């Protein structure tokens with residue numbers, strides 16, 4: 001997956017090592033997309049991955065982990081919707097490709113969740129790596145591209161409870 005990145009794979013691995021890829025993934029300023037609201041939403045996403053690691057480490061049942069994966073997908077769906085709404089409001093030029101990437105990520109994540117729910121997939125470190133990669137790569141490779149665009153623009157954050165997605 002690293003080979004598809006614009007940043008060199010060595011650079012990405014370096015960043016992942018800095019943020020503790022081998023253990024817990026955590027938000028650091030290197031992950032900043034220079035938009036406060038989106039940085040805080042990314043922190044929530046990373047927090048959910050940490051929660052998942054924690055549940056696995058503590059030997060919680062599969063049901064608990066699967067529920068956290070569901071939470072992660074739901075929050076990601078909401079976060080993507082907020083990004084996309086602001087792309088629309090401000091006419092972000094790279095919106096189309098960015099939204100396509102969101103859809104691919106959600107599709108993969110939903111397949112993963114279905115596998116877990118139906119017992120076809122077992123939550124393993126491999127899956128955690130995938131989730132981590134999914135969130136981190138997207139933030140570092142794709143979200144970071146809007147950093148300059150949203151500079152000084154007021155981000156509209158919809159109420160999550162009222163969100164239709």
Ligand SMILES: [Fe+2]
Pocket residue numbers: 038042079083139143
């Ligand atoms: Fe994002």
Ligand SMILES: [Fe+2]
Pocket residue numbers: 080083098102138142143
């Ligand atoms: Fe995004």
